[in-house]
Amino acid sequence: MKSLHAQHHALADTSYQLTVLSEAEAAGARLPAFAHKLRESGLLPLRPTELAVMQVNVGKMCNQTCRHCHVDAGPDRTEIMTRATMQLCLDALAQTTIPVVDLTGGAPEMNPDFRWFVEQISALGRQAIVRCNLTIIVANPKYHDLPEFFARHRVRVVSSLPHFSAARTDAQRGEGVFGRSIRALRMLNAVGYGVEGSGLLLDLVYNPSGAFLPGNQAGLEREFKQRLLREHEVVFNNLLAITNLPISRFMEYLLESGNYESYMEKLVAAYNPVAAANVMCRSTLSIGWDGQLYDCDFNQQLDLNVAQNAPSTSVLSTPPPCKTGLL
Amino acid sequence: MEKSTYYNPADLAKFGNVADWQPEMGAKFFDYYGEVFKEGALSEREKALIALAVAHAVQCPYCIDAYTVDSLQKGADEAQMMEAVHVAVAIKGGAALVHSVQMMNKAKELSM
Numbered sequence: 001m002k003s004l005h006a007q008h009h010a011l012a013d014t015s016y017q018l019t020v021l022s023e024a025e026a027a028g029a030r031l032p033a034f035a036h037k038l039r040e041s042g043l044l045p046l047r048p049t050e051l052a053v054m055q056v057n058v059g060k061m062c063n064q065t066c067r068h069c070h071v072d073a074g075p076d077r078t079e080i081m082t083r084a085t086m087q088l089c090l091d092a093l094a095q096t097t098i099p100v101v102d103l104t105g106g107a108p109e110m111n112p113d114f115r116w117f118v119e120q121i122s123a124l125g126r127q128a129i130v131r132c133n134l135t136i137i138v139a140n141p142k143y144h145d146l147p148e149f150f151a152r153h154r155v156r157v158v159s160s161l162p163h164f165s166a167a168r169t170d171a172q173r174g175e176g177v178f179g180r181s182i183r184a185l186r187m188l189n190a191v192g193y194g195v196e197g198s199g200l201l202l203d204l205v206y207n208p209s210g211a212f213l214p215g216n217q218a219g220l221e222r223e224f225k226q227r228l229l230r231e232h233e234v235v236f237n238n239l240l241a242i243t244n245l246p247i248s249r250f251m252e253y254l255l256e257s258g259n260y261e262s263y264m265e266k267l268v269a270a271y272n273p274v275a276a277a278n279v280m281c282r283s284t285l286s287i288g289w290d291g292q293l294y295d296c297d298f299n300q301q302l303d304l305n306v307a308q309n310a311p312s313t314s315v316l317s318t319p320p321p322c323k324t325g326l327l
Numbered sequence: 328m329e330k331s332t333y334y335n336p337a338d339l340a341k342f343g344n345v346a347d348w349q350p351e352m353g354a355k356f357f358d359y360y361g362e363v364f365k366e367g368a369l370s371e372r373e374k375a376l377i378a379l380a381v382a383h384a385v386q387c388p389y390c391i392d393a394y395t396v397d398s399l400q401k402g403a404d405e406a407q408m409m410e411a412v413h414v415a416v417a418i419k420g421g422a423a424l425v426h427s428v429q430m431m432n433k434a435k436e437l438s439m
Contacts, residue, residue, distance in 0.1 A: 163402075165405075215397075219370055222370070
């Protein structure tokens with residue numbers, strides 16, 4: 001499967017995605033705007049809180065082409081962050097007390113400077129998180145020692161596994177992905193990841209493999225823990241249940257399958273003021289592979305930058321980054 | 328013009344409206360309904376699968392739609408959902424078949 005970008009698909013253009021989204025909003029009063037719902041909950045304007053996470057997308061290159069990918073990542077994407085841009089991120093990080101650096105992609109490990117970047121983050125005493133797709137660990141012998149590398153730098157590993165059944169996982173992430181993910185999880189477990197008392201955190205991310213919303217996170221976690229232990233002798237710490245945002249390849253799936261409208265209705269019906277008050281964009285600074293600044297990963301994928309006077313990492317060195325200042 | 332059928336998928340979303348003409352009983356029913364499906368001795372997923380099986384047994388299209396979505400949301404996979412339906416089928420089929428004992432009794436009673 002090729003990325004939308006490689007297919008020259010209309011949805012590869014983020015302005016077209018935004019048009020589709022705004023048309024849905026304009027289509028009828030049935031789908032009120034998010035801002036309208038925020039106003040009803042007394043949350044407008046939604047202001048930033050303390051900057052807690054620097055999220056860095058180190059590139060769109062990936063060994064997988066998942067059907068729901070909001071980054072439109074894949075083997076045919078060549079955009080990756082340079083070491084010079086990573087250095088700017090580190091310079092900015094050093095001037096702040098941001099405790100967590102969340103590394104995402106693509107498959108972040110495919111960036112040739114990934115390990116150097118993790119070492120530098122670790123040297124600054126910050127917690128690194130890697131959004132590891134699992135299969136990268138077994139994709140090539142040069143990645144086989146990633147579990148040991150992660151453990152050495154106490155990296156928190158957050159990995160997607162949309163289901164404990166192979167069929168549902170493979171339908172979303174590609175043929176054979178479930179089997180390879182289980183192999184990678186066992187390698188992570190072998191060095192202590194997910195094992196109680198090891199201090200090495202391994203969290204799994206559940207996201208629905210279709211046009212429906214996730215159920216109760218605690219219930220899903222219990223189910224995943226039982227099934228993965230019983231059937232595959234795999235352990236992990238927490239399950240994070242997330243909702244697919246209707247952008248990029250997931251938007252394509254929704255439109256192609258005729259589920260777009262009903263999915264938007266489900267999202268609107270599921271509006272939760274408590275969750276809205278805690279959206280990640282309030283405390284995240286999201287940096288694109290090219291150094292552009294955003295307030296969350298999803299806005300990054302829609303090319304919705306933070307304020308125009310702070311467009312990229314080049315402005316991060318002076319003055320020190322501050323979420324309030326950036327917005 | 329909208330095609331007229333006995334079952335309109337859009338009506339499922341109007342289920343709550345049944346309380347309009349009898350708010351007190353409606354509220355009691357929906358409170359009870361919500362309580363039933365909360366995690367208890369059974370998980371939410373197990374309850375969704377039971378509801379899916381019953382939906383097939385009572386052949387309620389609204390319920391089949393609703394509990395297919397609910398089962399998926401609660402983490403059930405296709406194999407679990409189809410097994411749940413087979414439980415309903417086994418009971419419905421078994422319920423018919425077990426009456427054949429009566430048929431056999433009667434036939435034996437009347438036969439030489």
